[in-house]
Amino acid sequence: MVSFGAIARALFGSSNERIVRRHDGTIKAISALEPELAKLSDDELRARTAAFKAEVAGGKSLDDILVPAFATVREAAKRALGMRHFDVQMIGGIVLNSRAIAEMRTGEGKTLVATLPVYLNALAGKGVHVVTVNDYLASRDAEWMGKVYRFLGLSVGIIVHGMSDEERRAAYACDITYATNNELGFDYLRDNMKYERPQMVQRGHFFAIVDEVDSILIDEARTPLIISGPLDDRSDLYRLIDGFIPQLAPEDFELDEKQRQVSFTEDGTEKMERMLEAAGHLSGTSLYDIENVAIVHHVNNALKAHKLFQRDKDYIVRGDEIVIIDEFTGRMMPGRRFSEGLHQALEAKEHVTVQPENQTLASITFQNYFRMYEKLAGMTGTASTEAAEFADIYGLDVIEVPTNLPVQRIDDDDEVYRTAEEKYRAIVKEIRTAAERRQPILVGTTSIEKSEHLADRLRKDGMQDFQVLNARYHEQEAYIVAQAGVPGAVTIATNMAGRGTDIKLGGNVEMRVERELAEMPDGPEREAAIRAIEADVQRLKEEALAAGGLYVLATERHESRRIDNQLRGRSGRQGDPGRSKFYLSLQDDLMRIFGSQRMDTMLQRLGLKEDEAIIHPWINKALEKAQKKVEARNFDIRKNLLKYDDVMNDQRKVIFEQRLELMDAEGLTESITDMRHATIEGMVARHIPERAYPEQWSTEELQAEALEFLNLDLPVKDWAAEEGIDENDIRTRLIEAADKAMADKAERFGPDVMTYVERSIVLQTIDALWREHLVNLDHLRSVIGFRGYAQRDPLNEYKSESFELFQSMLTTMRERVTQQLARVELMREEAPIAPPAPPEMEAHHLDASSGMDEIGNGATILTADFNPPEAERLAIDPDRPETWGRIGRNELCPCGSGKKFKHCHGAYVAQA
The missing domain is CATH 3.90.1440.10 (SecA, preprotein cross-linking domain)
Structure with missing residues (x-):
């Protein structure tokens, strides 16, 4: 029986098809401008950028100029790259500009599609970030697509691992910045640990396009970015x-x-x-x-x-x-x-x-980092299976963009064997058969160990000519992937997600030229060599097409359908023929979880012999159901973790916004006065209860706290003995005495020095307490689950207790700032005032599947090197500070006291 939904789809098309059709008018309008723009000179085409910027500055929205801007990019790409955007690529660009995810098949040119919305949004002058999964792709895409942007007069920057703050600041100041998700997140965290606004490198979060969006916003988002530093012993x-x-x-x-x-x-x-x-x-x-x-x-x-x-x-x-x-x-x-x-x-x-122990100095999840952008978009070949998560967490719809040419790939039903041994025998036989008929074959495995196991079996079977891919060397890996379409090539890959390189049948001309002709100078000889490579690639492509195109053979099903689709999507790019097939056994992880014991018994009863496989569409459907269940469970886990992180994120926003306000404020006297008065209010409330008689007041304790927090030895006990005095009088006298002491200090220091000292103390106090607070929240998270045994919701308990801890932190901050400012004295004659150095830091981002640290043993040191060369150290005179050079605040003081520099001859010291 045909459902009503199926009839409606046949008549009106699916919701996705209706959305795509809605853009037909826009595509026609863009195409209508093509002949007109083709007549313009390069300079006239470039001048359109300035005209667009003026229109945006004059009040036009970016959507108002989308048609002429997209048409301009199409013409620029033809001239700068020799590539013209297809109409379906224009649809992809419109989808990306509309804050959505464009799902485009492998080989449909996502990298080129991104130039359309990137150029349009860069016209606003607020900076556009293009996010990639690794440094190699960031560098490659910035150089490749940068030709289009530079042709049109826009600046392009790139952020890669190991750059200095000055280089990062310059890159973020560009109209368009390419970077990895890790670098963007760490720069945000580091910026919010700086003490002066000019030290910060990022300039806001306006628009980001995330390439391989499912890999970054789902797979990598399972673990947070963490900056850590050593904890007190x-x-x-x-x-x-x-x-x-x-x-x-x-x-x-x-x-x-x-x-x-x-x-x-x-x-x-x-x-x-x-x-x-x-x-x-x-x-x-x-x-x-x-x-x-x-x-x-x-x-x-x-x-x-x-x-x-x-x-x-x-x-x-x-x-x-x-x-x-x-x-x-x-x-x-x-x-x-x-x-x-x-x-x-x-x-x-x-x-x-x-x-x-290392403590967390700052952390953020990718979910909360990318939700800061005013506009967010993404592109990938596989997002529809995770559409619910994208909509729920990020507010992003997934739109499937049609292919430029019909897909000709044949997707065979899965072959299921009883044992892993039988399965691997069948796989080795199939690989050998494909290699003999010169069909390029890509073999997908679920882990590096299984890749090595299969490689060993191939060697024992007499095959030596194959490549094994792992995620260690991205550039070398890109070349291997690019050559996987050569006739007879056998490539074993652990995970084909996020490689960023198409498998072209016959091989990749550009990569071969780069590798084979790197040493050859420009000239007729080089041109002839390039033409020879192009002819060779074309010949090999025809041979690969005759053999049936790329054959994707998968050795196992992943927990997620999306990963399977990524692997399968490597074949059949841009209308090429291809084939895909999954080989499974009842001993595979997913099959075991699914309950293969019953299936094994049933297959034995049916008389399934050794090395025979069962092939049926029902098995595919049953496996898909199992994968859906696993996906739903993983989504629930990620969603629950995010609920806890959202609690901390609200507090993080308050602290980071407060830091920015303090850095931007011309003077902090008013804020610090409020802190001091609040501290005094708290002292009086603790020791003089409401409506209590003077003889019930704890005047000795109040006098001791006035000495501790205000550095003032005041006769509080004598005041309390006066006739008719009440708590308001005591409070007023304490405030007046404290305000006068601070006014005298400000006059001695001078306004500039006092402002600097106030800002330094407040920011350092906030940072120190925030770090302690993060440790407390980590500890609270690790034990809050036990509240479930008492029939209480752990999340609600976490929210209320973390709020109490946050309120307590703010109270402590007011008291500590008041105390330090009351005791601070400037030692002008011994050392110049220098901005405080950040604490020693390490960056970490764990791979959720392997548990390994992506950043490399967590050894990304983020502090400046203050250590002078050995020759300079030898010339230091402990009695002459002018010979000391630059000293790190956490180094031992050169005077020989045995204390850290910040506690001895630093910019200021606390006086008892």
């Missing part, structure tokens, strides 16, 4: 708590080895509270009071270290260090450490040196 606390765990009895904790979880029972919690209270490390009466968040984290880690982790199974002790053992391979992993204090708990357990 807490080894004594780790050792103290470690000593408590052996005193626990079996009934004091519950151990679930299957789930690898351990938690305290009620008796165990009470016992731990008594031990902590005796040691002076418990605030309040309960271990789970909000003030004890950090202690709970340490206690839980110590319990895990003793009860879940076994020596010589999960880790070994080698010399004075704990080395992790990989649970899958059994190999040692030197240099890798468990995070969030667990490694330190193991070090305390084994009585080796407890290494300093």
